[in-house]
Amino acid sequence: MLEKIPYHPAAAPSHPKAAEWTPKFLYRDPADPPKVTIRDDFYGTRRKLRIGVLGAGISGIDFLHHLTENIPAESYEVVVYDKNEDVGGVVCRWVLIYV
């Protein structure tokens, strides 16, 4: 037996036409709750790209340079992992040895 429940979207629709498409109620089966969490977003809502960079050597630093130069900061979140405490990788290590 389906239950009619009122629906209140978390965010007000920004597009004027969206109000026409937004359902006023939903049907849900209380005996069979959804097994997945459904995000309360409108279709086409953009999410931030989540980027993980492994290694802060010259390749990782170069990637970060191009990322920040070419991609708007609000469209991604980035985390850099490195096994060492400092950045630079091989380049910095060998420069220190040669100096």
Ligand SMILES: Cc1cc2nc3c(=O)[nH]c(=O)nc-3n(C[C@H](O)[C@H](O)[C@H](O)COP(=O)(O)OP(=O)(O)OC[C@H]3O[C@@H](n4cnc5c(N)ncnc54)[C@H](O)[C@@H]3O)c2cc1C
């Ligand atoms: C003696 C020597 C001389 C060189 N001379 C030149 C030169 O004259 N000209 C030239 O163009 N190139 C030279 N190179 C090559 C150049 O240094 C490398 O090609 C370049 O540094 C590679 O950069 P990378 O960021 O890909 O790797 P790396 O510099 O090795 O950086 C990798 C990073 O990843 C980290 N890392 C590795 N494994 C993990 C892990 N499991 N978890 C987290 N972090 C991790 C490391 O700590 C490091 O910071 C030389 C290399 C050497 C060894």
